[in-house]
Amino acid sequence: MFNLKFSRIALLGGTMLLASPLVAQDSGALIDLLVKKGIVTDQEAENLRADLSRDFANNTSAGKLDLSSTDVSFKLSGDLRMRYEYNDQVPELATGAAALNNETSRQRFRFRLNGDVLLQKGWSAGFALETAQTSDSANQTFTGAADDYGIFLARAYIGWQPNLNWNFVLGKQKNPMYATDMRWDPDISPQGASEIYKYFTGAKDTFEIRAMQHIMQDNNEQVAGPLGRDTWLFEQQAVYTHWFSPENLSNAIFALGYSAYNQSNIPSTATVTPTNSPINSAAYVGSVRAQDYLTFAGEVNWANVRGEGTGFKVYWDSSYNTTGATRAYRVYGLNPALFSKGSTAWLAGIGYSYGTGKVQGDYSAKLDYRSVGVTATDPNTNDSDWALSKLNEKGWKLALSYNVNDFTNFNVTYFDTQILQKGMTFSLGNLDKSQELLVDLVVKF
Amino acid sequence: MKKSTLLFLATLVAAVVARADGKLVIKGSDTLGAKLVPQLAEAYKAKNPGVSFEIAAEGSTTGIAAIIDGTAQIGMSSRRAKPTEMSAGTAKGVTLKPTIVAFDGIGIIVSAANPLAKLTQRQVEQIFAGDIADWSAVGGTPGKISIYTRNTSSGTYSDFKALAMKNRDYASSSQKMAGNEQIAAEVAKNPSGIGYVGLAYINDPGVKVVAVDGKTPTPATVLDHSYPYARPTFYYTNGEPTGEAAKFLEFTLSDEGQKIVRDVGFVSPPKS
Numbered sequence A: 001m002f003n004l005k006f007s008r009i010a011l012l013g014g015t016m017l018l019a020s021p022l023v024a025q026d027s028g029a030l031i032d033l034l035v036k037k038g039i040v041t042d043q044e045a046e047n048l049r050a051d052l053s054r055d056f057a058n059n060t061s062a063g064k065l066d067l068s069s070t071d072v073s074f075k076l077s078g079d080l081r082m083r084y085e086y087n088d089q090v091p092e093l094a095t096g097a098a099a100l101n102n103e104t105s106r107q108r109f110r111f112r113l114n115g116d117v118l119l120q121k122g123w124s125a126g127f128a129l130e131t132a133q134t135s136d137s138a139n140q141t142f143t144g145a146a147d148d149y150g151i152f153l154a155r156a157y158i159g160w161q162p163n164l165n166w167n168f169v170l171g172k173q174k175n176p177m178y179a180t181d182m183r184w185d186p187d188i189s190p191q192g193a194s195e196i197y198k199y200f201t202g203a204k205d206t207f208e209i210r211a212m213q214h215i216m217q218d219n220n221e222q223v224a225g226p227l228g229r230d231t232w233l234f235e236q237q238a239v240y241t242h243w244f245s246p247e248n249l250s251n252a253i254f255a256l257g258y259s260a261y262n263q264s265n266i267p268s269t270a271t272v273t274p275t276n277s278p279i280n281s282a283a284y285v286g287s288v289r290a291q292d293y294l295t296f297a298g299e300v301n302w303a304n305v306r307g308e309g310t311g312f313k314v315y316w317d318s319s320y321n322t323t324g325a326t327r328a329y330r331v332y333g334l335n336p337a338l339f340s341k342g343s344t345a346w347l348a349g350i351g352y353s354y355g356t357g358k359v360q361g362d363y364s365a366k367l368d369y370r371s372v373g374v375t376a377t378d379p380n381t382n383d384s385d386w387a388l389s390k391l392n393e394k395g396w397k398l399a400l401s402y403n404v405n406d407f408t409n410f411n412v413t414y415f416d417t418q419i420l421q422k423g424m425t426f427s428l429g430n431l432d433k434s435q436e437l438l439v440d441l442v443v444k445f
Numbered sequence B: 001m002k003k004s005t006l007l008f009l010a011t012l013v014a015a016v017v018a019r020a021d022g023k024l025v026i027k028g029s030d031t032l033g034a035k036l037v038p039q040l041a042e043a044y045k046a047k048n049p050g051v052s053f054e055i056a057a058e059g060s061t062t063g064i065a066a067i068i069d070g071t072a073q074i075g076m077s078s079r080r081a082k083p084t085e086m087s088a089g090t091a092k093g094v095t096l097k098p099t100i101v102a103f104d105g106i107g108i109i110v111s112a113a114n115p116l117a118k119l120t121q122r123q124v125e126q127i128f129a130g131d132i133a134d135w136s137a138v139g140g141t142p143g144k145i146s147i148y149t150r151n152t153s154s155g156t157y158s159d160f161k162a163l164a165m166k167n168r169d170y171a172s173s174s175q176k177m178a179g180n181e182q183i184a185a186e187v188a189k190n191p192s193g194i195g196y197v198g199l200a201y202i203n204d205p206g207v208k209v210v211a212v213d214g215k216t217p218t219p220a221t222v223l224d225h226s227y228p229y230a231r232p233t234f235y236y237t238n239g240e241p242t243g244e245a246a247k248f249l250e251f252t253l254s255d256e257g258q259k260i261v262r263d264v265g266f267v268s269p270p271k272s
Helices: A004-019 A021-026 A028-036 A042-059 A324-330 B003-020 B036-047 B060-069 B083-091 B121-129 B155-164 B180-189 B219-223 B243-253 B255-264
Strands: A071-091 A103-119 A123-131 A151-160 A166-172 A191-201 A205-217 A231-243 A251-261 A292-303 A310-321 A344-354 A363-372 A393-405 A408-419 A431-444 B023-028 B052-057 B074-077 B096-105 B107-111 B146-150 B175-177 B193-197 B207-212 B230-238
Touching: A028 A042, A042 B083, A042 B096, A042 B230, A103 A151, A310 A324, A393 A431, B023 B036, B023 B060, B023 B243, B036 B052, B036 B243, B036 B255, B060 B074, B060 B083, B060 B096, B060 B155, B060 B230, B074 B243, B083 B096, B096 B219, B096 B243, B107 B180, B121 B146, B121 B155, B146 B155, B146 B180, B155 B193, B175 B180, B180 B193, B180 B207, B219 B230, B230 B243, B243 B255
Parallel strands: B023 B052, B023 B074, B146 B175, B146 B193
Antiparallel strands: A071 A103, A071 A431, A103 A123, A123 A151, A151 A166, A166 A191, A191 A205, A205 A231, A231 A251, A251 A292, A292 A310, A310 A344, A344 A363, A363 A393, A393 A408, A408 A431, B074 B230, B096 B230, B107 B193, B107 B207
């Protein structure tokens, strides 16, 4: 039965529910309670539910979506980046390298849209759409006559996480490996399969085994020999994470790995020229063996070093190709007498940050130095920006970022590199020096 | 007079004539439309000889869609309209208005030959979601569980998911039936079967109802909401009903109509 007190409670409850359509979908339990307590009748409750549901449907975009009941969540996200890019590259002309258009400036943009669906029973699926078709860059240069531009499918994956320990992903996916851009361009979404096993020892330590089988090139099996075999990159890592204290987010990560290709039949002549251009946007066809990389990467993060929210980090990466000399000679056709520093690559960097990069006023600065031998990393996967994707270079990368607001970043990145070992005639390693400046405005949604 | 005005007037006259012939179109829920509403219609016709009925019981979804499309005056539904249906109605100038005509309890039934007498809510969820596939896991006679559910256009299908399964999907092995009677018939002849039906069907021959957390669906447990799978059933109309639809709704809620509701096996809503 209604009384004054209950009437006021019901009115207050109803007003609260109606005040925001967003809570309409959560109001069922409260309405049920009002009915059970006899504050409103079943029919009054139904009228209230219908009003709330109508309000939700008419005034929110979510109310117009009809997602499958198997979806636990469906997240749409993405970003739009406007970029000014300037680079100046000087080839080592003494080696016979072609003269380049030394200075280039471009206005570019990148659009990415991600859809990630979390399904029941630990399953997930997702996609990503982005401008530009090359695997290592979604940048689209503003070209002539107000051209329109294409959209490409950059990710399409199915995931299954049966429990906290195991995670399996099939398809074109986010890179599951721990690495810096010295070895893996962050724009690349590997394709194939990946498996991660996580072992937790207490609250402070996590040990992971990560493995990935990446389809580098699908070849026509009708062709005899190595050119007819599919090319796979197999990479596996042991990653150890230690949290110094659960409270202050300071941690250390160490990742030890090994990666190799499956192709084994290397032509015996020293004059092999790969069919495709040796840059990372196009994979080698056929003779890609002699890439057996031992890798070690990691970082140490100190949180709240100069007050709440500040952080200082040291990070590194390294790679050693155990068959580097063979690769230099047989694949690149380099004179072994000139080849001495080519099998090793290393990177060391420091960073300082305030905040997480998600709130207005957050900022970060990172500076690293790297030296990359001509056979030390995979030219199919290294960063396309640093030294313009060339190998046999050493130099700096400086990256600054500032949050204009919670969803907009202003970034400046500068690269300065020079040749590591002179006299290499192969086009992959004959860049005498380079500079590049990237100025970005990124809006995330 | 412009052609468009003439066309509008002709359409209006045709509509008035269509209503004036006393035909009431009712579509939707099988739970309501298989037994209850036909009996209400017969009783109503006996008192109003000029009225005819067209009743199609093909699931709650079809009833709500018929109100949105304007192809029925009353939409029977054993579930609430979804926000997307509300939105679709608004886009067509239709205001979906629910009126509770009866309460129902979704009973869990097994074959009369099955010795099982009770389950917990968790076990019901696990059985229908496929987590439990053998009767031995819930204290029954060992054997593979055969699950019978309603088809996807049924309001009971989605209501049961919401009430009993935390909106999880049914087991892939579940067999989808057109109506309550079909489920009861299949469960009756399959000692390993389990299904759910409305209150009106729990006493069908060859089946027995299983207690859930110690409660069986009865008028008392449904009305006081202590039975976990109790739900209201609705007539949906476009705003306040008018004409014959209003009269039939009034008849359904009258003492005479509610007696039929109880006789068929549903529970009368408490009087306001």
